[in-house]
Amino acid sequence: MNSRLSLLLILFLIIVPESIQGSIFKTFSSTLSSKPPPSSLVFPLSGNVFPLGYYSVSLQIGSPPKKFTFDIDTGSDLTWIQCDAPCTGCTLHPSLLYKPKANTVPCSDPICSALHWPNKPHCPNPKEQCDYDVEYADQGSSMGALVTDQFPLKLINGSALQPRLAFGCGYDQNFPSAHPPPATAGVLGLGRGKISVLTQLFSAGLTKNVIGHCLSSNGGGFLFFGDNLIPSGGVSWTPLMSHENHYTTGPAELLFNGKPTGLKGLKIIFDTGSSYTYFNSKTYQTIVNLIGNELKGKPLKDAKEDKTLPICWKGAKPLKSVLEVKNLFKTLTINFMNSRRNTQLQIPPESYLIISKTGNVCLGILNGSEIGLQDSNVIGDISMQGIMVIYDNEKQQIGWVSADCDKLPKK
Numbered sequence: 001m002n003s004r005l006s007l008l009l010i011l012f013l014i015i016v017p018e019s020i021q022g023s024i025f026k027t028f029s030s031t032l033s034s035k036p037p038p039s040s041l042v043f044p045l046s047g048n049v050f051p052l053g054y055y056s057v058s059l060q061i062g063s064p065p066k067k068f069t070f071d072i073d074t075g076s077d078l079t080w081i082q083c084d085a086p087c088t089g090c091t092l093h094p095s096l097l098y099k100p101k102a103n104t105v106p107c108s109d110p111i112c113s114a115l116h117w118p119n120k121p122h123c124p125n126p127k128e129q130c131d132y133d134v135e136y137a138d139q140g141s142s143m144g145a146l147v148t149d150q151f152p153l154k155l156i157n158g159s160a161l162q163p164r165l166a167f168g169c170g171y172d173q174n175f176p177s178a179h180p181p182p183a184t185a186g187v188l189g190l191g192r193g194k195i196s197v198l199t200q201l202f203s204a205g206l207t208k209n210v211i212g213h214c215l216s217s218n219g220g221g222f223l224f225f226g227d228n229l230i231p232s233g234g235v236s237w238t239p240l241m242s243h244e245n246h247y248t249t250g251p252a253e254l255l256f257n258g259k260p261t262g263l264k265g266l267k268i269i270f271d272t273g274s275s276y277t278y279f280n281s282k283t284y285q286t287i288v289n290l291i292g293n294e295l296k297g298k299p300l301k302d303a304k305e306d307k308t309l310p311i312c313w314k315g316a317k318p319l320k321s322v323l324e325v326k327n328l329f330k331t332l333t334i335n336f337m338n339s340r341r342n343t344q345l346q347i348p349p350e351s352y353l354i355i356s357k358t359g360n361v362c363l364g365i366l367n368g369s370e371i372g373l374q375d376s377n378v379i380g381d382i383s384m385q386g387i388m389v390i391y392d393n394e395k396q397q398i399g400w401v402s403a404d405c406d407k408l409p410k411k
């Protein structure tokens, strides 16, 4: 394999040891009283699609608070952090690791059941720590124990809070060897599952069960929890598929330059944990052929020597920006068939191409079948730049609208 700078943080499995009889299983219930309407949290993001391959957020944890950066991941639920317990496979300097202080969660705790849901935690002794083990599609993994700690936060209505949230103290990490490990301390799990920080904030009555992000093509952007920043109009909405643990939508069809490609019935997952966009083998092949045909007679030649991504092209001179060649490429459109109106997600060339370090232009759409994504397609960071994407678990829908991601919205 070459040295691809890409991350694919979509949860493949939580390894759960065989469950034993008689373990406690309570549902993780909320105690919501109807006081003032829930407010929102907004965080600036840093990072980019290339060369970093991730967008990250800084959060304070503990008392006194210490700052940690997390790769934001809508493709998984568990938040975890590199942890000095002590640690195997931590990439950060020991002084930057999270230090647990007798705050592990016992495996009899409902939050441990939330972690392992729909399975049951392995709990031979209810006082034992609640273990976790997550594996991502790119072969990375983290293993450790669930802990709880305070997260000092400021809501946009001005209130300061310190909710106690559960997350993983990761003391045994494996980063895929194909790319250098990220400089982040961990992963912020923003999925639909019970252990996700989103579900925890919602269950505590602090925000609505909604998140959104705006990833800037200049790097950075913002992430929010709650629905206060959603524009009142102009958002294209499509229903989330129920019974899916990821933010999965569809069926959808794919258009190239506004014309049907014959590719239909696509399942689409929105995943900020993925740097690039992945299509299944057939869809990928079709897109590669269409783009190849379009480039015939144009001043771009195959650059096989460039191993940044599987397909790169060289121009007459080294390129600095995708904008220099965007007119040689066409827009891809994902047309969602199950929406009330025709809901479309436009993927213009700048949302599927990158410029490599040697100034070639490379295709940021990859073959999902190669990494074991079966019939699903993943919309990664590259194709979510310059739009606000909203994951609304209250109305079970996902929406997007073009936005200026360089400006932190004011309320």
Ligand SMILES: *[C@@H]1O[C@H](CO)[C@@H](O)[C@H](O)[C@H]1NC(C)=O
Binding pocket: 036, 037, 038, 039, 040, 155, 157, 158, 159, 205, 206, 207
């Ligand atoms: C802000 O919203 C939170 C709930 O999200 C609520 O608990 C708090 O009382 C609100 N503060 C103000 C000043 O309205």
Ligand SMILES: *[C@@H]1O[C@H](CO)[C@@H](O)[C@H](O)[C@H]1NC(C)=O
Binding pocket: 281, 284, 285, 367, 368, 369, 370, 371
């Ligand atoms: C995509 O990956 C699968 C699995 O490795 C492979 O069989 C297929 O040929 C690949 N498709 C293309 C177009 O490269």
